[in-house]
Amino acid sequence: MDGNWFEFVAMQGIQARNAFFVIMVPLKFVPKFFKFDDNSLPPSLRAQRTLNKSRIPQISRYITENPKEYILSSLCACVDGEVKFEPSEISNNMGKLKISMDATVLINDGQHRRAAIEEAIKVNPHLGEETISVVLYADQGLKRSQQMFADLNMHAVKPAQSIKLLFNHRDEQTHITKSVIEAIPLFSEFTDFEKSSISNRSTKIFTFSSIHQATKELLSYKNNKLNTQESIQIASQFWQEVIQYIPGWLDLQEGKTSSFHLRQNYIHAHGIALQALARVGNMLLQNYSENWQNHLSKLIHVEWSRKNLAIWDGRALVAGKINKSRNNLVLVTNYIQKVLGLPLSDESQNVEEQFINTQQVKHHTYSNIKEMV
Structure with a gap:
């Protein structure tokens, strides 16, 4: 943290002719630094789907129950505010990334992980010293943020x-x-x-x-x-x-x-x-x-x-x-x-009787239709 700026060691890359950055963020900093699509944001910024709250405790338990083995993939976010990248002397693509404290950092992919990290730290505060990688893009407005969310999820295929x-x-x-x-x-x-x-x-x-x-x-x-x-x-x-x-x-x-x-x-x-x-x-x-x-x-x-x-x-x-x-x-x-x-249980017997009744009605209807023809 430097004056009115958050400061991170970062790597810079290029996608679609635009710069993006990869930073490491301490887990304890994740809940404060990243906003997600909830009621604390104005409607114009709600670019994401609603959180599935049942997933949060599942991910949180996974983290806390496997403190030596858990793996979390990168978060992906947009920065709506001033961003400065200062290249190092070693490489133009490595250096310091400064993000204004007034900026809003909105998650495009990883909102459930963000919420689960917050819950996991409450259970095990020591996890707060560990880090997660974050891919950051400069914000280009709500429409672009929504498109990014769609693009990130378009080709996501759940494994069998x-x-x-x-x-x-x-x-x-x-x-x-x-x-x-x-x-x-x-x-x-x-x-x-x-x-x-x-x-x-x-x-x-x-x-x-x-x-x-x-x-x-x-x-x-x-x-x-x-x-x-x-x-x-x-x-x-x-x-x-x-x-x-x-x-x-x-x-x-x-x-x-x-x-x-x-x-x-x-x-x-x-x-x-x-x-x-x-x-x-x-x-x-x-x-x-x-x-x-x-x-x-x-x-x-x-x-x-x-x-x-x-x-x-x-x-x-x-x-x-x-x-x-x-x-x-x-x-x-x-x-x-x-x-x-x-023997069948009472519940199974009820299902069986309903099935038999349905089949009888079906066959009776079919017979009537045949007679009419």
């Missing part, structure tokens, strides 16, 4: 859920999923670890995220006191047992069919079946812990063919396509439970 989970080495459930996949040849050979949906021509049939979600569902039963290793063992045993009673999966493993053929013709080749099987497994582990394997042999009687519309139309298929809604998941789970001779 599968790859986000795969790279999260802190999460115990992710570790369990990885270990289960490694233990089961069908999973290890036919799982896509990068994408959260399978393309028609893919040789894979499962996604990492679908196995992760299903295994998490499987192990989420009440009074589960299994440690990590025991969870891996039980989950691996369950999926190995299930595989024995789904002929299509066995054929795929033995090279007798293709992933494409299974996806086109069978319900079990889609994530909704995997999750429904996990829900059934959850019930078995909770209520039949001593002999849960015995019940799974009846899976051989499940009619998985998509052509069997009497079973799957409206239950898993809507207009001929797989529907993954919560209601459809309950209905697919119900069908498997009934084949296995397992």
Whole structure:
């Protein structure tokens, strides 16, 4: 700080024929120095979207719970006010950046990180001495600020859920999923670890995220006191047992069919079946812990063919396509439970009855139309 100026060591660059600067800012200085798009700014300066306040504690906890490992990408901001860059003797692109204390520094990208940093410092004041890189642009008015925000977010692509989970080495459930996949040849050979949906021509049939979600569902039963290793063992045993009673999966493993053929013709080749099987497994582990394997042999009687519309139309298929809604998941789970001779919960029974009533009305209407024609 120098008189009426904030002063930073900075690097200067050029983009679109305009200068921009990269500075390092102490975290404790971030809340005071940067304004974001909230009610403290006049309407003419509100160039950003509203904060999603549920994200702030998530990011803040990430910082405070990982003080030796957290990583924060650069903030990007516009300076509305006087800016001076004084090159050093060593290089014209390195030197001191002076920003008037009267200037407004408005964040274009990173408003949630800014708010989370503020909360994290309240929990752990020592974090305030650490720094974050900031990319600064001289302000060219509201219209340009809004355009910058649009440009910064235009090409932002969220990574697939599968790859986000795969790279999260802190999460115990992710570790369990990885270990289960490694233990089961069908999973290890036919799982896509990068994408959260399978393309028609893919040789894979499962996604990492679908196995992760299903295994998490499987192990989420009440009074589960299994440690990590025991969870891996039980989950691996369950999926190995299930595989024995789904002929299509066995054929795929033995090279007798293709992933494409299974996806086109069978319900079990889609994530909704995997999750429904996990829900059934959850019930078995909770209520039949001593002999849960015995019940799974009846899976051989499940009619998985998509052509069997009497079973799957409206239950898993809507207009001929797989529907993954919560209601459809309950209905697919119900069908498997009934084949296995397992009772439905009151909630599941209500969903089943509503489905049956809807199907009856649908068929009655269809019959009337045929008669009229």
